[in-house]
Amino acid sequence: MKETLQVENQARKTGVDREGKYLTFSLDGEEYGIGILKVKEIIGMMPITHVPQTPEYVKGVVNLRGKVIPVVDLRLKFGIEQIDYTERTCIIVVEISSLGKTIAMGIVVDSVSEVLNIRNGDIEDTPSFGTKLKTEFILGMAKVGANVKILLDIDLVLAAEEVAEIEAKVAA
Secondary structure, three states: OHHHHHHHHHHHHHOHHHOEEEEEEEEOOEEEEEEHHHEEEEEEOOOOEOOOOOOOOEEEEEEEOOEEEEEEEHHHHOOOOOOOOOOOOEEEEEEEEEOOEEEEEEEEEOEEEEEEEEOHHHEEOOOOOOOOOOOOOEEEEEEEOOEEEEEEOHHHHOOHHHHHHHHHHHHO
């Protein structure tokens, strides 16, 4: 099962399906991108209700038009120092596919930049950083002008077990 998942992930990373539109955003001065089809909406910061006994990167939940949505701070998830939120800080509501179902989740980012159309020829595979570093959630590195944007597979940023744990805590 695990081998099949690894083969599927590798096929997803090396195939033509990486080409497309990406919403780009910044975290700690670095630029990232997620496939636009995963983005449901972008909202400004709003009150987040803390949920006890969740990992530090899970900020809590928000009530978005009557639907309770878990919110994850990507800075904390990626091990980046937490900062105070600014007027540019926002929540990107994404749909994550995990364990055969789709879950709406908010991710806190420093700021949203733009939507870019990135061609397959401008996307390089993730460099190898050795066996100890987990980089399977990185789709590739997009060359945009003189800059590099890290393209994320948002479905893999949070492991299936983490999503299930967050869902269980939110439902409790």
